[in-house]
Amino acid sequence: MDVSPYHSEPRKGRLKRLAQLFLPGHLLRPLKFELHMLRIRLRAPWVRRSYRGRVGLLVNVGSGDKGLPGWVNVDAFAAPSVNCLYDCRKNLPFGDSSARGIFSEHFLEHLHYTEEAPHFVSECYRVLEQEGSLRIIVPDVEQYLQGYLQEGWERLSEIRPLRPGQIDPHLSFRYESKIELINAIFRQDLRAQIRV
Numbered sequence: 074m075d076v077s078p079y080h081s082e083p084r085k086g087r088l089k090r091l092a093q094l095f096l097p098g099h100l101l102r103p104l105k106f107e108l109h110m111l112r113i114r115l116r117a118p119w120v121r122r123s124y125r126g127r128v129g130l131l132v133n134v135g136s137g138d139k140g141l142p143g144w145v146n147v148d149a150f151a152a153p154s155v156n157c158l159y160d161c162r163k164n165l166p167f168g169d170s171s172a173r174g175i176f177s178e179h180f181l182e183h184l185h186y187t188e189e190a191p192h193f194v195s196e197c198y199r200v201l202e203q204e205g206s207l208r209i210i211v212p213d214v215e216q217y218l219q220g221y222l223q224e225g226w227e228r229l230s231e232i233r234p235l236r237p238g239q240i241d242p243h244l245s246f247r248y249e250s251k252i253e254l255i256n257a258i259f260r261q262d263l264r265a266q267i268r269v
Contacts, residue, residue, distance in 0.1 A: 113160045121166040130172040135180025162189045165196045172200045178210040212258050
């Protein structure tokens with residue numbers, strides 16, 4: 074008879090607890106993220122092939138569940154409006170001068186700022202047509218810093234809706250201090266965040 078604490082747990086829970094015996098959670102989360110990204114990168118040749126020779130594209134990078142109709146909505150995680158699964162940290166799956174417009178909202182802050190962000194921006198310029206448009210939107214620092222300077226969490230919760238206990242529903246993260254929220258918003262390294 075197995076009386077171990079792992080016996081009644083679902084298989085996924087047992088594997089997680091076993092992995093945590095060897096690696097701390099702050100290493101397991103980025104490993105899990107990178108394994109997902111590896112699966113996406115393994116499909117990259119087929120994705121690139123599907124866009125070969127296409128021009129005049131409108132590309133929405135990091136679209137998540139906010140895809141735009143008529144656009145190539147690219148994300149590394151599946152969502153109903155995502156029509157191109159791809160890891161854009163190293164390159165884009167489109168040919169030179171193939172896009173007339175590239176839009177990216179709240180994606181750049183997820184990239185490592187010295188390794189991945191410069192690569193991403195140079196790839197955008199490679200893919201854009203001569204007169205193409207690039208629009209990159211990142212969080213508004215002034216709003217967040219004003220909220221940081223005010224007493225309590227009220228203003229920050231208006232800007233970044235939080236659940237009770239300062240839990241961020243988008244990042245599944247509990248903030249212990251306001252500076253943690255500021256750091257998470259502007260350097261969203263999701264691979265290193267502590268989940269609640």
